Amino acid sequence: MKWPATSYRRASSLGDVWQAFAEGGAGVQLLAGGQTLLATLAFRLSEPALLLDITRIPTLRGIALHGGALRIGALTTHAGLGRDPLVARHAPLLAQAVPLIAHPAIRNRGTIGGSLANADPAAELPACAVALEATLVLASAQGERRVPAGEFFTGLLSTALRPGELILAVEVPIGRGGSITEIARRSGDYAMCGLALVGARPVFFGVGDGPVLARGAGAALARGDVEAACAALDTDLDPPTDMHGPPAMKRHLARVLLRRAAAPRQEQAA
Amino acid sequence: MSQRTEITLTVNGERVTRSVEARRHLVDFLRLDLGLTGTHAGCEHGVCGACTVRVDGVIVRGCLVVAASLDGAEVTTVEGLADSGEIRALQAAFVARNAAQCGFCTPGMVMTAADILRHHPEATRAEIREHLSGNYCRCTGYQAIVDAVQDVLEAAR
Numbered sequence: 473m474k475w476p477a478t479s480y481r482r483a484s485s486l487g488d489v490w491q492a493f494a495e496g497g498a499g500v501q502l503l504a505g506g507q508t509l510l511a512t513l514a515f516r517l518s519e520p521a522l523l524l525d526i527t528r529i530p531t532l533r534g535i536a537l538h539g540g541a542l543r544i545g546a547l548t549t550h551a552g553l554g555r556d557p558l559v560a561r562h563a564p565l566l567a568q569a570v571p572l573i574a575h576p577a578i579r580n581r582g583t584i585g586g587s588l589a590n591a592d593p594a595a596e597l598p599a600c601a602v603a604l605e606a607t608l609v610l611a612s613a614q615g616e617r618r619v620p621a622g623e624f625f626t627g628l629l630s631t632a633l634r635p636g637e638l639i640l641a642v643e644v645p646i647g648r649g650g651s652i653t654e655i656a657r658r659s660g661d662y663a664m665c666g667l668a669l670v671g672a673r674p675v676f677f678g679v680g681d682g683p684v685l686a687r688g689a690g691a692a693l694a695r696g697d698v699e700a701a702c703a704a705l706d707t708d709l710d711p712p713t714d715m716h717g718p719p720a721m722k723r724h725l726a727r728v729l730l731r732r733a734a735a736p737r738q739e740q741a742a
Numbered sequence: 743m744s745q746r747t748e749i750t751l752t753v754n755g756e757r758v759t760r761s762v763e764a765r766r767h768l769v770d771f772l773r774l775d776l777g778l779t780g781t782h783a784g785c786e787h788g789v790c791g792a793c794t795v796r797v798d799g800v801i802v803r804g805c806l807v808v809a810a811s812l813d814g815a816e817v818t819t820v821e822g823l824a825d826s827g828e829i830r831a832l833q834a835a836f837v838a839r840n841a842a843q844c845g846f847c848t849p850g851m852v853m854t855a856a857d858i859l860r861h862h863p864e865a866t867r868a869e870i871r872e873h874l875s876g877n878y879c880r881c882t883g884y885q886a887i888v889d890a891v892q893d894v895l896e897a898a899r
Contacts, residue, residue, distance in 0.1 A: 475765040478765055482811070506806055510807075576876065
């Protein structure tokens with residue numbers, strides 16, 4: 473369907489954003505890569521009064537080492553994450569996730585800030601952020617605040633973002649390594665089940681209303697007991713029935729992924 | 743009421759200025775405002791890839807780009823690539839391999855294939871399939887399309 477009638481404005485600074493929020497309130501929809509947002513317009517799932525284009529705001533760009541963390545600007549595209557040397561060196565999990573996200577043409581425009589703000593429960597980057605214990609740097613007219621990724625995702629397509637607030641950047645602790653695996657029917661589809669594993673922090677996606685940190689499985693992994701970790705998923709995960717299948721199938725896929733991801737760790741230990 | 747924005751951009755090497763509605767996506771801008779009907783509007787929600795065009799050097803989904811946001815951008819469509827000769831070998835290979843059936847997906851397929859030629863000239867068959875995986879062919883003529891792209895890549899090596 474064609475998009476609903478709306479209006480468009482380009483913000484060139486954060487000041488422009490605060491002013492637009494002050495004037496337009498809830499009718500203001502931030503537009504970054506637009507790779508999910510514009511599809512929701514086509515479905516008439518959203519009808520914003522104003523699309524506020526934030527892609528030309530310089531403070532939302534760039535990737536740099538900042539203290540002991542890698543600070544990734546919210547406007548960093550998936551393709552940009554995939555080819556950045558600092559990401560490859562200090563947060564390789566994010567680079568590994570990129571080929572799993574949609575398709576090349578989408579990755580050229582979709583942004584990390586957009587993916588985190590949208591909080592799709594089957595998306596890769598929210599799970600990576602939780603597994604890496606990243607911190608989201610949020611800003612509003614009142615100033616900045618920092619929210620751990622583990623507290624940022626509050627439910628289905630819901631986050632800790634308040635009205636009038638946006639994501640400035642994501643700060644990822646460096647040198648954490650990790651791996652990401654997922655099972656999807658077709659290349660580029662949202663995962664039926666996925667796993668971002670960093671150390672003994674297994675974070676599943678596509679099995680709940682957001683990224684799910686499997687604490688029982690993590691405790692078992694820390695002891696090196698993969699079978700106990702798989703068993704713990706029965707209580708760690710409470711997947712809903714969705715178009716892919718029932719909870720039992722999701723738990724099965726989660727165990728398959730956990731064994732795959734944990735196998736190299738066992739080999740290292742041996 | 744849909745508010746309008748004036749944009750000046752480069753399309754296939756030509757500078758154009760137009761006033762566009764905020765609700766206009768890039769595909770409709772190309773097809774309806776500029777008469778460039780080579781780019782096809784398929785699903786119009788970012789799934790099928792028929793509307794793939796190049797913006798500032800990289801391929802994008804035309805249906806997921808706000809035309810009003812393109813002030814200063816450089817857009818290249820399948821017409822532009824045909825005129826410049828960049829896709830001459832691809833066009834010949836698509837004909838030779840019968841890679842266009844109904845033809846609806848073909849412009850998007852060719853735009854994505856041209857992206858492989860530019861950025862991944864060493865792509866294997868599996869990598870070609872992966873790169874094209876966001877472009878749907880409802881005739882399901884995928885083997886012939888991948889064959890055509892592979893022929894061009896191998897001939898260039």
